[in-house]
Amino acid sequence: MPLSTAEIASALADLVGSDNLVTDATHMGAWLNEPRKRFHVPAAAVVTPPDLAAVQAVMAWAHAHGVAIIPQGGNTGLVGAQVPRSGGEVILSLQKLDRIRSLDLAAGVMVAEAGVILETAHKAAEDAGAMFPLWLASQGSARIGGVLSSNAGGVNVLAYGNARELTLGVEAVLADGRLYRGLNALKKDNTGYDLKDLLVGAEGTLGIITAASLKLYPLPEDYETALVNVASPQAALEMFQLMRQRAGARLNAFELIPWIGLDFQLRHNMLDRDPTASASPWYALIELTRMAGTAPGALQSSLxxxxxxxxxxxxxxxxxxxxxxxxWAFREQMSECQSREGASIKHDVSVPIAAIPALIAEGSAAAEKLVPGIRPVPFGHMGDGNIHFNFSMPLGADPKAFMAEFDEAMHEAIYEVVLRHGGSVSAEHGIGQLKVDLLERVKDPVALEMMRAIKTALDPKGILNPGKMLRAAP
Structure with missing residues (x-):
């Protein structure tokens, strides 16, 4: 028989103490209210283990009693991986595992626990004269465990890679409470399957990441940054190719932003002044790193x-x-500014870089055919093919009616274009519970069978984040 909510609360209190437990639903808002406010399912309890041993104890108990556990970092995820889906689950927050365990500047490695806030990791690295180059708009609240579990990208993927590429090893608690000790910091370790890469990006469905060995890089002496006016995404693509040829590995970021994003932000007083040189249909935010001993002026000569x-x-x-x-505020406020313009339908997609102009042209045409007057707002990481292809409702539309009538149809239209160009329906936000059914439709069937086999092997009772990423077993 499943345990009642009262039985779950009593058992968890015995395991971790009442100070590390929240059972009153009125006090769970910080863990339940995810950024997009799409999911509203209650949890049986929120447990905040104070240390690694407590995480293991909770998982051993949950495995024995068949209690579903949802690992959670900073609750900044955008696809609902970190909040309940069916009700009755226990949220296990890693927020109290927040130590920087070590920082080896010579080796270029920092070992950080899962609850370390990303911005704190940045500061720890910078204080030591190094850089951890994973930068997100939510870095003031996102935590290392969640960042790794979602394989987050961010604005520096072009130069440094995504979360998986910045991770040398992980420590993780498995579904039955056993501890995987994988915190090695070796550049080369050819001794079998890369289990770290399996756990990073698994959204807490295979194990709970409790700490990670992270790559550090030399701290740049300075940055060279510019906003340039481009006539179209095709012109931006050609500009990107020029910058890559001239700057090579120094090209840190190349972000594409439409004029409508500037219009939204100035209209809502989100910028103290216009950061651009002049009006343009499109802008590219370009940044180069300048290391010690490197002469300035590379960006200016490229321009x-x-x-x-x-x-x-x-x-x-x-x-x-x-x-x-x-x-950078102009770029990072692109999501927020759309919320001030009413309802918006959002897509986190990627295509081969050369297909970005076609994606934007064909996707915008499909959307405008479906909803006359809709306002396309495509922006994002042009340098790695990841475009946040968003659509704000027509002026004067009713937000609820717009979402109810067009949300599903818009997704179908845009994903058709994405897949036709060999792209992905989830570039950096993950699958969570938002895209479970979509993944079933678009993923290679053999790949899905392999994923299910791995899930069954590591979590035979299906208690780790059930119904996320993979559809729950019938």
């Missing part, structure tokens, strides 16, 4: 070459930290 080639019509270089901060 001059782009002007001569007719790839850009105007540009502004950041001349101060305030300028750079303003330019």
């Amino acid at each position: 001059e070459a782009a002007f001569e080639a007719g790839l850009i019509s105007d540009a502004v270089l950041a001349e101060s930290l305030a300028d750079r901060t303003r330019m």
Whole structure:
């Protein structure tokens, strides 16, 4: 017989103490209220283990009694992987496992626990004279465990890779409470399956990441940053190719932003002033790192070459930290500004870089055919093919009616374009509970069979984040 909510609360209190347990639903908001407010299912309890041993104890108990556990980091996920789906689950928050265990500058490795806030990891690295280059808009609240479990991307993927590529090893508690000790920091270790890569990106369905060995890089001496005016995504693609040829590994970021994003932000007073050089249909935010001993001016000379080639019509270089901060705020506020314009339908997709102009043109045309007056807002990481292809409702539309009538149809239209161009329906946000059914439709059947076999082997009772990523067994 399944345990009652009272029995679950009593057992968890015995295991971790009442100070590490929340059972009153009115006090669970911080763990249940996810950013997009799409999911509203209650939890049986929230447990906040104070240490690794307590995480193991909770999982051993949950395995013995068949209690579903949802691992949670900073609750910043956008596909509902970190919140309940069916009700009755226990949220296991890693927020109290928040130590930087070690930092070896010579080896370029930091060992951080899962509850460390990403911004804290940045500061710890910088204080030691190094850099952990995974940057997200939610870095002030996202935690290392969640960042790794979702294989987060961010704005520096172009130069440094996503979370999986920045992780050398992980420590994880398995479904039955056993501890996987995989915190090695070796650059080469060819002794079997790469279990770290299996756990990173698994959204807590195979084990609970409790700590990780993270790659550090030399701290740049400075950055060269510019906002440039481009006539179209095709022109931006050609500009990206020029920058890659001229800057190579120094090209840190290349972000595509449409004019409508600037219009939204200025209209809602989200910027203290216009950070662009002049009006343009599209903008590219370009950044180069400048390491010690490297002469400045590489970006300016590249922009001059782009002007001569007719790839850009105007540009502004950041001349101060305030300028750079303003330019990045323009990019990082793209999601928030849409919320101030009413309802929006969002897609986190990727295609081969060369297909980005076609994706935007064909996707926008399909959306406008479906909903006349809809406002396309495609933006994002052009340098790695990841576009956040969003659509704001037509002016004057009723938000609830817009979402009810067009949400599903819009997804179908955009995903058809994405898949036709050899893309992915989830670039960096993950699957969670939002895209479980979609994954079943688009994933290679053999790949799905392999994923289910791994899930069954590591979590035979199906208690780790059930119904996330993979559809629950019938």
